[in-house]
Structures are given as C-alpha cells and as structure tokens.
Amino acid sequence: MSDLLALSAAQLAERIRARELSREEVWDTYRERAAADDLNAFLWVAADAPDTGDGPLGGVPFAAKDLFCVRGVPSQAGSRILEGYRPPYTATAVEKIVAAGAPLLGKTNQDEFAMGSSNENSGYGPVLNPWDRTRVPGGSSGGSAAAVAAGQVPWAIGTDTGGSVRQPAALSGIVGLKPTYGAVSRYGMIAFASSLDQAGPLTRDVTDAALLFSVMTGRDPCDATSLEHPEAIRLPSAQDLQGVRLGVPDDVESAAGIEPGVLEAFRATVARAQELGAEVDTCSLPHARHGIAAYYVIAPAEASSNLARYDGVRYGLRVDGDDGLLAMYTRTRHEGFGAEVRRRIMLGTYALSSGYYEAYYGRAQRVRTKIADDFRAAFERFDFVVTPTSPGVAFPLGAKTDDPLAMYLNDFFTVPMPLAGIPAISIPNGLSEGLPTGFQIAGPAFSENRILDAAYALEQAIGFDTAAVHA
Amino acid sequence: MSWEPVIGLEIHVQLKTQTKMFCSCELSFGDPPNTHTCPVCLGLPGSLPVANEAAIRFGLKIGLGLGCELAPRSIFHRKNYFYPDLPKGYQISQYDEPLCRGGRLGDVRIHRVHLEDDAAKLVHVGASGRIHGADSSVVDFNRGGTPLVEIVTEPDIRSAERAREWLILLRETMRQLEVSDVNMEEGSLRCDANVSVRRAGESELGTKTELKNMNSFRFVERGIKAEVARQVALLEAGQPVVQETLHFDPQSGSLTSLRSKEEAHDYRYFPEPDLVPVAVTPEMVEAVRAELPELPAERAARYETELALSADSARALAFRPELGRYFEAVLERADGAPAQTVANWVAGELATRLGDADPAQSKVAPDALARLVAMVGEKAVTAGAARQVLDRLVADGGDPAAIVEAEGLGAVGGGDELAGAVRAAIEANPDAAEKVRGGKAQAIGPIIGHVMRETRGAADAGEVTRLVREQLGV
DSSP states (O other), X not given: OHHHHTSOHHHHHHHXXXXXXXXXXXXXXXXXXXXXXXXXXXEEEXXXXXXXXXXXXXXXXXXXXXXXOBTTBOOOTTOGGGTTOOOSSOOHHHHHHHHTTOOEEXXXXXXXXXXXXXXXXOTTOOOOBTTBTTBOOXXXXXXXXXXXXXXXXXXXXXXXXXXXXXXXXXXXXXEEEEXXXXXXXXXXXXXXXXXXXXXXXXXXXXXXXXXXXXXXXXXXXXXXXXXXXXXXXXXXXXXXXXXXXXXXXXXXXXXXXXXXXXXXXXXXXXXXXXXXXXXXXXXXXXXXXXXXXXXXXXXXXXXXXXXXXXXXXXXXXXXXXXXXXXXXXHHHHHHHSOHHHHHHHHHHHHHHSTTTTIIIIIHHHHHHHHHHXXXXXXXXXOSEEEEESSSXXXXXXXXXXXXXXXXXXXXXXXXXXXXXXXXXXXXXEXXXXXXEEEEEEEOSTTOHHHHHHHHHHHHHHHOOOGGGGOO | OOEEEEEEEEEEEEOOOSBOSSSOOBOOSSOOTTOSOOTTTTTOTTOOOOOOHHHHHHHHHHHHHTTOEEOSEEOOEEEEOOOTTOTTSEEEEOOSSOSEEOOEETTXXXXXXXXXXXXXXXXXXXXXXXXXXXSEEEEETTSTTOEXXXXXXXXXXXXXXXXXXXXXXXXXHHHXXXXXXXXXXXXXXXXXXXXXXXXXXXXXXXXXXXXXXEOSHHHHHHHHHHHHHHHHHHHHTTOOOOOEEEEEETTTTEEEEEEESTTOOOOOOEEOXXXXXXXXXXXXXXXXXXXXXXXXXXXXXXXXXXXXXXXXXXXXXXXXXHHHHHHHHHHHHSTTOOHHHHHIIIIIIIHHHHTTSOGXXXXXXXXXXXXXXXXXXXXXXXXXXXXXXXXXXXXXXXXXXXXXXXXXXXXXXXXXXXXXXXXXXXXHOHHHHHHHHTTOGGGGHHHHHHHHHHTTTOBOHHHHHHXXXXXXXX
C-alpha cells in the first residue's frame, strides 16, 4: 500500500495502463484514506467508483473543490447558504476530467465562496495543514491542497481568483497551477469574481499538473469567456533553463510581511536557476504593489452581484417568517453567509454604488490595466517573472482571523497575475522552519507549456520530497 | 393659458427567436409553468450566460429599421436588484454602450435601442390575483430570459393621441421586420411613458413622471391623458410635479405612485464579466440589411409623395404590407387609373370583404380588379354595379366583364332606355316630382331610387339625376 501512495498520479496512470495496478486497488486505497480524513479536507466522499472508461487519466481518482457543481452531489461552495444543495448539472472542467478517465473521489472543503487565504472562512469548519495540524493549509482551495499533500487523493482541482490555488499549494508543499484566464471553462464553477476566477490543478508534482491541465483546458460553448488553448499541453521534460530569462520584481525583498526563511529559500532557488542556465535580472512591475487594493475592490464588487442569487427563493437556505419578502431576504442572507462573505458583499455593493463607482470600481479597473501593461512590458525582456508564492509559511489557526488586512496581504505575490489574466504556477521550494514554501513562476497568456517546462527543471533541481507527510 | 405635453416612450419588445437570450431554452407562451428552464435561466449556481446570436441579429434589424447607428462594439451590463422574478439578482442589459443609437421612426427620434433579458413571471395566488391581498406568490420561469429589445425615444411626442398612433406605427414596423409578435395583451410589446408638461412656447422641459406598463394601445392613450391632466392641475394650483414612477389603473382611471425619486433603485450597473463584447462586423450588418423589407413609415411616405394618396389610404396600405403589395400589383395593371381610386378599391372595398385575409390568396386576381376599376372609370359599369361584381369576384373569381355580361350589370347608357325609366319613375312619384318642381332639390331622392331599382343599379346616378332634372324642367 505504501508503494502505491508513493506514486504520483501520472505514475499511477502508467501502472494502471500497464496492468501492474488495478483501478479498484487504487480507488479503494484512496477511498479509504479520504473517508478517514481527519483534516476536514473532504466535505463529501463518493461511496462507489464510477465507471470512467479508458482515458489518458486511466482511473486515477481526483477530488474537486466544493464549488464545482457535480450533478446529484453536494456542491455548496463551502457555504451554509447552499447546505445540501445538489446541482442538476456538472461543471465542464469536472466533466472533462471524468471523460478523460479519472473518477471523482470527493468534494473538498474551501473558504466560503472562495473568499479567504486560510480556509478558516469555510461554513463547514477549517481545514488542518497536514504538515502541522495547528496551522492552516492556505486557501481558498485549502481542502484540495491538504488532501493532495496528505495523500488522501492523488490529485485535485481548485480555483484561483487571487491566489486560491497557488497559495494553498505553497503552504501545503504541493504544485498549484493557475492557468491563463479563459483556458479552462468556468461553467459550473460557483462564481466568486467572474473576471478573475480560473480553475487549476493541485498536484504532487509538475508532471501531474501538466497532465491534469491538459484535459481541463479548451473552449466551452457554455462559457463565452473561454478560449481554445493555442498549444496542446505537453508533459514537461526540460532538464535545464538554458537561455531562459527570469525577472525578479525589485520589491520582493521589501514586501510587507515577507519572512526571512521564505526569502532565503527563494534566493536559493533563483541561484539554482542560474546554475541551470537561466539569466536573472530584476524587473519592475511598478503597479503590482497596488494589486491588493485593486483586487479587493474588483473581486468584492463582482462577488456582491454574483452572490445576489442566494436569496432563499429557489434553492439553498431560506429562513422564512411572516414579515414579508425583504425580511426573508435579509434573514436568509444574514444567517446563510459567514462574516467574511458579508464583509465583501458590503464592500462590493459600496464600490459599485452610484456616486462611488468611478472612485472605486472604475479606478480599480484602471489599475488592473496598468498591472497588465507592466507584465506585458516585463515579458518583452523576460520569459518569466518569479517570486515567492506567499510571503510566509503556513500560519497558526486563528493567527490572522481578527485582522482581515493582514490576511489579505498573504495574496501580495499572487494577486497581480489574475488581474492581468496570465498563468502562474507555484512549486514546492523547500522548507522554512519545517514548513513548506512556494516558488512562483508567471508567464505571458497561454505560456503554460513553457511555464511547466521551467517549473519541471527547477523541481528536479530542488528535489522536494512530496511524500514527507503521507504517513 | 395652454400647456404642452412632452412625451417620450420606452418600449420593450419581446423578440421571437427560437431560444432565450442567454441559454438554449425554447421560447414559449401559455405552456405549463417552469417547463422551459435550465440552470442558466434559473440562475443556478455556476451557470453562465452565452449571448444568442439570433437575438443580436434581430436587434440589428430593428436598429436598421429605425435608422439607428449600429455600434461596432457594444457590451452588456448587469443591472442589480432583488426580486423573486429575477433569479440571478441582476438583469443582463446594456447600459452606456448599447447596440444602437439615434434613429427615427415617423416624426419621433429614437434615442437608443438595446438588448436585455426578460424577468420571469410572478403569479399571485389568492382571490384577488394581484400582489396585494395574495395568499402567496409563485414564479413561472418560462418567460425568464426571453430576449427583449428596449427602444427609447426622444421626448418628441406632444399628445396622448399621437403617442398611441406612433406606438401603432412602431408595432407595425416590428411586425413587418418579423422580429416579434408585438402583442400588448400577451406582453410581447410593453410600453412605459415619460410624461411632463410645459407652457406652450417654452423650451425648458418640466419635471417628468414615468408611467409603467400600460398593456393596451388604448390604455397608453388614456394613461398619458390622465397624467397630463393631473400635472396641469397641479401646476395650475401652484404645486410642483414630483418626479416619481406611477401606475395607471385602467379600471378606475386613477394613477398611483409606485416609488418616488428618493426610493429609486441604485442598480449598481457594471460590465457583465461573464460575457464578451458584441462585435458587429460590416458583413453581419449587410446580411441583416439584405433581409430588410420596406417598412410602413417609408411605404406610407412613398404612397403619399409619389402616388399622392391621402394619409389615411397610405397608412392603411402601408400598415398591412400584403395590402400594399396587392395595391401595387393592381395599380400596375390599372392602365392609368388614378392611384387614389385604386387605393380606395383595395384598402376600402376589397379589404372590407376579405377581413384579415391576404388578398393575394383570394380569388380576386389583381388583373380582374384592375379591369373592374377601369370599367368604372370608363363608365361601363356604375360604382354600385361594380361592388356587386366585386362580391362575385370574391366568391368565385373570374373576369369582371364576363360577370357584368352574365348578370346584366352593364351601365344603362343615356338614350331612350334610361329616359324611359326616368319618365316612369316620375310618374310613379308624383309628390316628389311636384316638390322638386317647387324648388325642393333634395326631394329628388325617391325618383332616383326608383330608377336605380328598376335598372338594378346599372344606371349611372349622375346621368339619372341630369335626366330627372331635365324632364322636370329644373
């Protein structure tokens, strides 16, 4: 059994194809581990293995963040307002993965409506970090990250709006890829911020990320913002970084709250990159530091509208009374939404309201354009921009819950990419104080193949042992 | 002191596409509730809208039909508000970058035309059937997501009657564009009116009110009339008009306030991030233009200016394109008959006999009607006899000359035959004859009637009159 757990998803698929492992054995092993989950990573675990046929993912089970709609399966986006909600349809991304041969093992815990960086905002309780159960796994795709890191599932998908795939991947010691906006259909993903949300894989290694992403991507007629990826996604194979130009933003070292251990690990990997042949120089993204401010206007504004549908009329929670419609709305939404979701709905409603729109939403959109321009300029000189994924390692549960601004700063390095719509990956970058840190590589739109190659080369050089916490 | 009403209209037209604005559910009317729904039009979590290309084409067709400028790029916005008939909590509409701007229909300028999706339908359960006093309300989502075009006019209308007439012109235009059923009772055409008044001669606009959802042409006229009267009464009493939204109750004729300016919603419009901009290419515009029929306003104007038809005839023919086409076919074959005469026969006599049926599908060939009109012109038949011939043509078709021949309806010529009939009529009506001789010209009626009866309408009434007078020496 431990043999099986030591294998990556791609290796499992290989063995199943070669008939060295049976699908049933793989399913049963992971099904048992997921059912015994003591991290609160899973909100639902499948009883039986669905028949998924012979696809390239060869019967290797996956988990999906709760906010992916799956027909007949609880899909609650981590919110009490959708408790027990079972959609009548399945998200395109999930359908594509299942069609490629991977059975759905379970739905994973998350921050409510993907709003959070620690998974403490889940309506179903926080997820624990398998590296240290007193600490958070990051968020909002914390359940997916923790479950993969703890060997409860071979791989998983999450969504990234401001860092929600990359940051929990970093804090949990796994790989997380946020694709180019539009590369993966959003159809059936319960929306947080429509212009930023993007689904991506959370995996043990870069090869698995490439394999899972390769079946997720594609234009979907049900998502007007989706696009066909101009390149077929290949499994990475680069052994070095010869001729690759890496830009390190000039404000990495001075970033608010950056921990010395994180910085040290980052510098070490930049040095390894040079050893592998990369040219490294500092680059300037002058507007990126306003990313957090712009993000926390745009994302709540869109969320305030996206979450208006949870009104108790058609599905989910309804807190009735005999005092009229408005009172029903108010009670339902007050009781159904957690504090952070209510806070962001209020922020977003304010930012869009008449008389304030220009000062907040309009201005934030202009900052967004500037950030995208910064990246465009940087990518004329560099192939990639690299940063630490998160300024710190996994923090103790409750450490930042009273200080939303400190919590928001966790997204400092990850927020600019979704604002610019560009892809970025986080790979495990060794430990700081015994906890994982992440190394982020961002590239131009649709550069996933090149990002995955660079990440693969660095992954080999870093040599992080992903099996460390599988026990 | 006279007051001038200033009226602008906002019209919602339900498009008759196959499917809804942002999903592939079929459009329906009168089907069992909630049978045409899907995750998208129910606003289920995770669902996304995709704009219906046919609806965009219909929107462009309307834009071209109204002479608007078509935007090469337009975008959708979200209009946010809570209501149970609005499953997403926002309507997807267009805001500051609409599909079409400007334009004109008749003498009213168009401000803009934009696309949006319709709300679902609330059904109030209880004795009253209305929201007040209902036991409960349920929602039918069949209508939710139906494509709508909103047409906003400039405040160019100056009376309630003109508002009604213009709205009928708009309906006919939409009908002939084949973009909508435009049925006010069924809600596929809905009209709100912005109404203000000012002293005649003023150029400043007064404070306006908005009249909501008047669901018949008559109610539009009555509602506006009532609101104009209300505003004039207020102003004459020295009180201000308050900006508010009003509901007109056609039963009582009363106007009730729905909400004041202060209570107006803040819709928090922002660009719909789930949709991409609507990019209209010149090819799309040309394809739509090629489908464009001649529209009633143009056709009526052409009939009035080129054919010198009366305004009424021009409208009657232009508002029913099948009548117009038939009229033109007859006119072409009528060998120089005056257009107005042909129009009278088509829009009057024939249309009365055929009702709503298309004359092209009737037994009356344009050729036959053209010959009949010519025969009347040549006085080969009287107008009265020609009407009888037309009855036969409508019933059985055929050739008018043959019918005249067979039925003996030919005009009784001058000469002895008619003079004899006149003589006999005078003898049969001595009292009337005496009165006419005594100077009472209108007493001639019974004598002429007698002649017409005897000749079965085949005599020319003018000639008969002349002969009667001649024989009576007046």
